[in-house]
Amino acid sequence: MNPPNQDKQDETDTNHEEDSGTALTERYQKSLIKYDDELDEFTKAAFALKMIELVGQLVKSFAGTIKAPLKRDLIVECVDVGLRLLHSIFKTNRENLQELGDILKYLIRQQNSQLKGQSLENRLDELIILIHNGMAYGIIKKIAQSVGHVDLKDSFTDVFESKALLSYRMVETSIRLDNYAPVAKKLIDFGKEIKDNKFAYNVLRRLIADYVNYSEIDREQRQKLVEKFKLTGGAEYLLNTTKSERTIHLKPRKTGKFLPPTKKK
Numbered sequence: 001m002n003p004p005n006q007d008k009q010d011e012t013d014t015n016h017e018e019d020s021g022t023a024l025t026e027r028y029q030k031s032l033i034k035y036d037d038e039l040d041e042f043t044k045a046a047f048a049l050k051m052i053e054l055v056g057q058l059v060k061s062f063a064g065t066i067k068a069p070l071k072r073d074l075i076v077e078c079v080d081v082g083l084r085l086l087h088s089i090f091k092t093n094r095e096n097l098q099e100l101g102d103i104l105k106y107l108i109r110q111q112n113s114q115l116k117g118q119s120l121e122n123r124l125d126e127l128i129i130l131i132h133n134g135m136a137y138g139i140i141k142k143i144a145q146s147v148g149h150v151d152l153k154d155s156f157t158d159v160f161e162s163k164a165l166l167s168y169r170m171v172e173t174s175i176r177l178d179n180y181a182p183v184a185k186k187l188i189d190f191g192k193e194i195k196d197n198k199f200a201y202n203v204l205r206r207l208i209a210d211y212v213n214y215s216e217i218d219r220e221q222r223q224k225l226v227e228k229f230k231l232t233g234g235a236e237y238l239l240n241t242t243k244s245e246r247t248i249h250l251k252p253r254k255t256g257k258f259l260p261p262t263k264k265k
Contacts, residue, residue, distance in 0.1 A: 041092055048085040049142065052078055056146030063151040071155050075147055079159075082143040083167050089135055104128065129199070136170075136203050141210075144174035153180065166200060173204065177211040184221040188228045205229050 033039070035047055055078040059071060066074070093100055104127050108115060115123055160172040173190065176182045187208060194200050209231055212222055225231070 041088075045085060045089070048081050051081050052085075052142055052146045055081070056143075056148075059147055059152065060149045063149060068155065068158075071152070072159050075152070075155055075159050078147045079143055079168065079171050082139050082171070086136060086139045086167075090132065093132070100128070133199060133202055133206075136199070137206050140170055140174050140203065140207070143171050144178050148175040148179045150179050166194065166197070170200065170203060170207075174207050177207055177215070181215075181217060184224040184228075187225060191229060205231070 033043065035044075039047075055074055059066065059074045059078065063071070101124055104124055105120065108120065108123055108127065112123075156172065156175060160168060163169075163172075169190070173182070173187070191201065191204055191208075194204065208225055208229055211217070212225055212231060
């Protein structure tokens with residue numbers, strides 16, 4: 001049996017811990033930001049990225065217990081949030097293209113003061129496309145890594161069979177590259193189909209470069225992808241043994257608008 005003084009001390013410590021916990025909770029709640037249309041674009045983007053993570057984690061954590069229709073709806077929502085974010089970024093940048101261009105020109109001159117006139121404009125165009133290409137790649141990878149899981153293969157098939165948009169097909173490809181082993185021929189055929197869309201094609205090449213670099217895939221399949229998508233390395237890639245030597249880099253290529261390719265008549 002504890003002495004009376006000890007009981008009082010324990011009670012005091014417990015009350016102190018409860019008060020501290022309450023104070024921390026109140027401070028945390030006060031620091032929370034509720035979503036509102038008036039929020040700045042950066043905060044809205046942070047909301048979207050966190051939503052992608054949360055929905056994706058929910059689907060993956062309960063892949064075996066969530067009913068199929070709800071599972072498909074959650075996957076669609078996860079993908080749609082990411083694609084809406086990407087569309088919003090592109091739209092905002094297009095509306096503020098002059099200001100964005102001025103900022104980038106300043107940064108370019110900081111690195112190379114010799115660039116002027118048309119050379120400066122060309123470099124600006126390349127940089128704008130490169131930045132947006134990186135954004136598209138990053139958000140597609142974010143979606144794929146958030147919701148992609150080997151146990152959701154059938155659900156992905158159901159979702160993407162009903163979505164013919166190029167953006168959805170890019171997300172599907174990224175998910176399958178991260179979680180399964182797509183046949184090289186299917187990837188090559190997809191590349192041929194969208195090759196006229198330079199922007200989308202370069203995003204695809206970057207996704208495939210990741211796959212070739214970081215996944216254990218068949219030697220022949222790897223070589224086909226390296227050659228068909230013109231990834232630096234070629235036949236010599238297969239002779240390298242160390243990771244640093246095996247790394248494949250993308251060759252710089254011309255890019256264009258991120259629009260579905262038009263069929264040739």
